[in-house]
Amino acid sequence: MSRNHGSSTRRLLEAARYHGFGIAAALLFLAPLVWSVLVSFKPSIEARQPPLPPWPVGGFSVQSYENLAQYGSGIWTYAGNSLAVSAATVAASVLVSLLAGYGFSRFQFPLKNVLFVLIISTVMIPFQSILTPLFLILTKLGLQNTLTGIVLVYVTLQLPFSTFMMRNAFDAVPREIEDAARVDGASVFAVLYRIMLPLVLPGVATVAIFAFLASWNEFLAALILLTDQKKYTLPVLMAAVRSGQFGTIDWGAVQSGVTLMMAPCLALFLLLQRYYIRGLTAGAVK
Amino acid sequence: MMGAAQEKAKIELRDVCKTFGSVDVIHSLDLTIEGGEFVVFVGPSGCGKSTLLRMIAGLEDVSSGDIFIAGRDVTDLDPSKRGIAMVFQSYALYPHMSVRQNLAFGLEMAKTPADEIARQVNAAAEILKIGPLLDRRPGQLSGGQRQRVAIGRAIVRKPLAFLFDEPLSNLDAELRVSMRIEISRLHRELGNTMIYVTHDQTEAMTLADRIVVLRDGRIEQVGTPRQVYEDPNNLFVAGFIGSPRMNIVDAVCLAGDRIGVADAVIPLPRPGPAAAPGEAVKLGIRPEHLRLGAPKESALRAHVDFSEYLGSTRYLYCNLQSGESITVEQRDGTDFLSGEEVWLNCDAECLRVFSPSGERLRTGRPERTATA
Ligand SMILES: Nc1ncnc2c1ncn2[C@@H]1O[C@H](COP(=O)(O)OP(=O)(O)O)[C@@H](O)[C@H]1O
Numbered sequence A: 001m002s003r004n005h006g007s008s009t010r011r012l013l014e015a016a017r018y019h020g021f022g023i024a025a026a027l028l029f030l031a032p033l034v035w036s037v038l039v040s041f042k043p044s045i046e047a048r049q050p051p052l053p054p055w056p057v058g059g060f061s062v063q064s065y066e067n068l069a070q071y072g073s074g075i076w077t078y079a080g081n082s083l084a085v086s087a088a089t090v091a092a093s094v095l096v097s098l099l100a101g102y103g104f105s106r107f108q109f110p111l112k113n114v115l116f117v118l119i120i121s122t123v124m125i126p127f128q129s130i131l132t133p134l135f136l137i138l139t140k141l142g143l144q145n146t147l148t149g150i151v152l153v154y155v156t157l158q159l160p161f162s163t164f165m166m167r168n169a170f171d172a173v174p175r176e177i178e179d180a181a182r183v184d185g186a187s188v189f190a191v192l193y194r195i196m197l198p199l200v201l202p203g204v205a206t207v208a209i210f211a212f213l214a215s216w217n218e219f220l221a222a223l224i225l226l227t228d229q230k231k232y233t234l235p236v237l238m239a240a241v242r243s244g245q246f247g248t249i250d251w252g253a254v255q256s257g258v259t260l261m262m263a264p265c266l267a268l269f270l271l272l273q274r275y276y277i278r279g280l281t282a283g284a285v286k
Numbered sequence B: 001m002m003g004a005a006q007e008k009a010k011i012e013l014r015d016v017c018k019t020f021g022s023v024d025v026i027h028s029l030d031l032t033i034e035g036g037e038f039v040v041f042v043g044p045s046g047c048g049k050s051t052l053l054r055m056i057a058g059l060e061d062v063s064s065g066d067i068f069i070a071g072r073d074v075t076d077l078d079p080s081k082r083g084i085a086m087v088f089q090s091y092a093l094y095p096h097m098s099v100r101q102n103l104a105f106g107l108e109m110a111k112t113p114a115d116e117i118a119r120q121v122n123a124a125a126e127i128l129k130i131g132p133l134l135d136r137r138p139g140q141l142s143g144g145q146r147q148r149v150a151i152g153r154a155i156v157r158k159p160l161a162f163l164f165d166e167p168l169s170n171l172d173a174e175l176r177v178s179m180r181i182e183i184s185r186l187h188r189e190l191g192n193t194m195i196y197v198t199h200d201q202t203e204a205m206t207l208a209d210r211i212v213v214l215r216d217g218r219i220e221q222v223g224t225p226r227q228v229y230e231d232p233n234n235l236f237v238a239g240f241i242g243s244p245r246m247n248i249v250d251a252v253c254l255a256g257d258r259i260g261v262a263d264a265v266i267p268l269p270r271p272g273p274a275a276a277p278g279e280a281v282k283l284g285i286r287p288e289h290l291r292l293g294a295p296k297e298s299a300l301r302a303h304v305d306f307s308e309y310l311g312s313t314r315y316l317y318c319n320l321q322s323g324e325s326i327t328v329e330q331r332d333g334t335d336f337l338s339g340e341e342v343w344l345n346c347d348a349e350c351l352r353v354f355s356p357s358g359e360r361l362r363t364g365r366p367e368r369t370a371t372a
C-alpha cells in the first residue's frame, strides 16, 4: 500500500518536473513574441514609454498599425514585394532543387560527385563577401534594383542546402519503386510527378520553409541591391521605420511591423511542421 | 495498350552481354523462351539473375546483343513500352497510394477508361483474394498481403510476360509454399510467358517448365526440372540442383566399364563413359540412390558419422575409407549408431561420371531415368 503510494507520488513528481520544464521553456521562447504583439497594440505615445507593464494600459489601439500602413508608399506595397519575392524564391528553389536532387540521386553522369561537392561547398563562402560582385553582375544584367534580381540571389543562396536536402530525400526512396513505375508504363516525368514527388514531399516542405524564411527575413542583400524605396521588402522597410522620421523612433510601428512579419512565418511553420520534421530526418532512418 | 490481345509472347535473347564498368556480369548469352512457358532462372546469388531479368524489363541497358519480345526488337525500348510486368523482391508498392490505386496505376498510365480500370482492378482483387484490402495503404498490410498486391499489380495490366525477381524470398517458409502454389495456379490460368528468378532450387524445381541454371553470368544448363536433376551437364548443375546435394567422390575408370571408388569396384552402364581406363574422374551419386546392403566388392564401405531423423526419411552422413564424406537417404526407419559400418550399393544407371574439370562424361547410349 505504502509502496504503491510512494510510486504514484514519484510518478506525479516526475510528470510535474517534465511539464514544468516544458512550460518554462515554452514561456522563455514565447515571451518576446507576446511582448512584441502586445506593444504593437499600445497607442503610439504609450509605446514610446518604458515597456512595463508589457500590455497596453490605456486600452487596445490599432494606431501603430495605421501609422505603419501610412509609411512610405503604404505597407501593402512592401508586404506585396516581400510576398512576391518569397513566393518566387520558394517556387524557384523547389523546382530547381527537385530536378537537381533527382538528377544527383538517380542518374549517372561524368563529374557527378565533383559537381555535387562544388555546389555544397559554396555554403562555406560568406555571403557578405560576394555582395559586391553580385551587385556588379546584377547591374550588368540590368537586374539591379529589381525584385527579379533579388529572387535570383536568394535562390542561389538557397541552392546548396536545397539540392542537398532533395538529393537525400530522393536517395531515401527505394529504387525498385521507381523501377516498378517505369515497368508499369510511366514515362520519366510521370514517375517524377506521380510517384517520386509525393514520396519526397517532406523534403519539398523543408526546402520550401527554409527558402521562405530565408527570403522573407533577408536584410543585407535587399538593403544593398534594392535602392528604390518602392521596391523595399519588409525587413528593409522595418529598418527605415525604426530609424524614424525626424529622428524619433515609433516603437509601436516597429513592433506592429515585427508582428506583421512574424505572422506568415508562424502560420507556414505550424502548417508544415509535420513534413518539416520528417524532411529533416529523412534518410536518417531506413 | 498492347496487353489487350493476351498473346503468348516469345522472348529471345541473342548474344546478350552486360558489363558494369569493367566487370563482365553477363557473358554473351543466348536463350529462347517460348510463348506461355514458365522459365526459372536459378543460380547462386551474384550470378547475374537479376541483371538478366532487369535487362529483359528494360531497367538495365544491354551492353551488346539484342532482346526480342513477341517478335519485336525491344533492345532500345523504354521499359514502359515493352508491355511486360515485373514483381520485385521488395514488392516495391507505391507507399502513398491505396491498394486500389496501386493496382490501377499501370492502367491509368495506359489511359484505360475509368470504368474499365475499376472492372479490371476488381477482377484482379477477386483472383488474389485481396478485395477487402483495396482501400488500405501498403504500410498496413502483412508481407504476404503485400506480395499479393504486387502480383495483382502485375496481372491487372494483362502484360505480354511476367517477370518475377525472387518474389517469395521475404516471406516465411509456410507462406512461401502457399504462394508458390498460387503462382503456379496463376500461370495455369493466365497462360502468359513467365520468367521467375530465384536462388531457391525447390522453387525452381516445382514451378518451372524449364530451368535455366546460371553461374557467373553464363548458362550452365537449360532443361526441364527432370533433365537438370537427372541428367546434369556438369558438376556445378549436379551440385546445385537437389537437396541434399549430390555426392561427388574421386574415382578411377577401370577396364571393362567399371569404376573404382575408394576400395570398391562398381560396374558402370555399358557402353561406359568416354574415359580411358586409369583416368581419374569424379563420380556423382544422389543420396536417394544409395542403398544399404551386405558387404561385397561392388559396395562402398563407409562409417556413419551421424544420422538425422526427419520422419519419413533419415539422412546418414558417412565417411568413406578415403576420408570423403557421403550422404545417404534412408527410408526404412532403421536406427544407426555413430561409427557403425555400412555397405552402400548403387545401381549402375544412377551413377553420373564427370571429368576432373567438371564436364559430364556421358555414356554412349541414353541413361535410364533413375527411380528411387
Ligand atoms: N548497378 C550495378 N553496378 C555494378 N555492379 C552491379 C550492379 N548491379 C549488379 N552488379 C553486379 O552484378 C553481379 C550480378 O548481380 P545480380 O544480377 O544482382 O545477381 P543475382 O540477382 O543473381 O544475385 C553482382 O556481382 C553484382 O555485384
Ligand SMILES: [Mg+2]
Residues within 6 Å of the ligand: B049, B050, B051, B166
Ligand atoms: Mg537478385
